[in-house]
Amino acid sequence: MSESNTTVWSVYLVRMRSNALYCGISTDVQRRFEQHVSGKGAKALKGKGPLVLEWHSELSDCRSLASKVEYALKQQTKSVKEALILGELALSDVIRSDLYAEIYSLS
Template sequence: MSWHLYLVRTARGHLYAGISTDPLRRLAEHQSGRGARSLRGKGPLALVWQAEVGEHGEALRLEYRLKRLTKAAKEQLVAAPQQWPELRARLLPEASEP
């Protein structure tokens, strides 16, 4: 089963990072109040970026590191998703080593 990393934008413009095997289903859960507690009452929510990342452990490590980025860095990823491979290599250098 493949895992995805995603960013959700709240009504106030905040970005929330999460992981799921199905980001659209997870967005629906967030919108219905069954998702992350930090997103409850923050709607409407929009899925603004997602990427397939592979296994669960790798997804967890990437999520942790993505959450630690500045809002400006996350906004840049949303604006230019083609930069994801380079950012991924910086966030998880051990995964890109031979």
């Protein structure tokens, strides 16, 4: 597969008006965030604006792996997610080491 045809999945965190964080995955984070803002994204974010894209990280071209990372992030406490946003923690600190290794073995 040529590099131009590679679809890279990313994981992202969006902050809602209530200060809650929403976690999702996408191949185009900015496009997906704009969908959320316009009300055409996830039902969980409808009417919860203003929304702020707080953090995102590219993962790999494997959707399954991106879904695993998304699930792992959703299991974390809000304080861990906040530390990730602030750069106090890296993604490698937050998810299982074997999952993190799998991301970079596919890159």
